[in-house]
Amino acid sequence: MIAHLKGTLSVSGLDHAVIDVNGVGYLVGASSKTLQALGPVGGSVTIHTEMLVAEDFIRLVGFASADEREWFGLLTGVQGVGARVALGILSTLSPDEVRTAIARGDKASVARANGVGPKLAQRIVMELKDKVGGIAIGPGIGVTVAAEGGIEGDAVSALQNLGFRPPEAATAVGKAAEELGAGATLDALVRLALRKASQ
Template identity: 60%
Template structure:
């Protein structure tokens, strides 16, 4: 299965993008939040991905952070929530907001998403209550810990998703950010942090 893609942003649609990876164009379905975050056509982008395989189709879903991917996985585990509906919810609510809505049983907040009625929103609250954690949590800043900027946060999520322990990931991202500067791209930050984490 495809877990991650890194390449050049070739096209942007209303809820999809095409990522050119070594000459191969991958059509990836994404939330509007991810679309807003990827930048312009021609940008270098790294996406975490999840592939859904059915008899009639193979669909690739992409995420800018491990938190968003975890939210997607939790949502699609609920009966009646397919990949498109999960992305619609994540377009309206970020992972932290979704966690708050589930914890408080706020079905009205969840039903703001296209294709989500009150009954489905209630089912999401019921089934995920107590199971859906705050996937966007990042270790607090301290010595050798990456600052909580959005790029650093996403780099931390990427390393965590690849199996690195939080303390190692934090130190690696902090060292990478110190080396590259605060304006480093997500892809560059992840690449350098991976080298440092693997030492």
């Protein structure tokens, strides 16, 4: 599987990009948010990818972050959500906004995306709330991290960069923040969150 591409952005379209890697152009489908994050044509880019394989096609989908790629996988795991709909959701909402909407049961936000009606939005919220329940564990911890960012958001990002999944990172940081209190430094928060995540 191709996990990421590093090269030059040679084409940026409405729903795709072409990444030139040592003279080979890779056509990559992407959300509008990812395409904006790639910057201007001719620039150096690194893009996370997911390879979709079916009987009649092989397709690469690209993401600006590993977090967005993970949400793509979660969304396409919901019945009725294909790659096009998942990219539509990720074009409308950032990964943090999707996380917040799921944690709050906010189906109206999900329904703003092209191709997502009220019934499908309800199904997405219900199914993913169960699958990523760790996000909402504790007294609003997951929602606070996603919505407010700040030092806790930075700590969650640090844990994700170390390989922890978003729900695990959010839960560990929430527990660490609760134990350390409001005056905690980022370093102390990350260190305690790492211990919490490893327990």
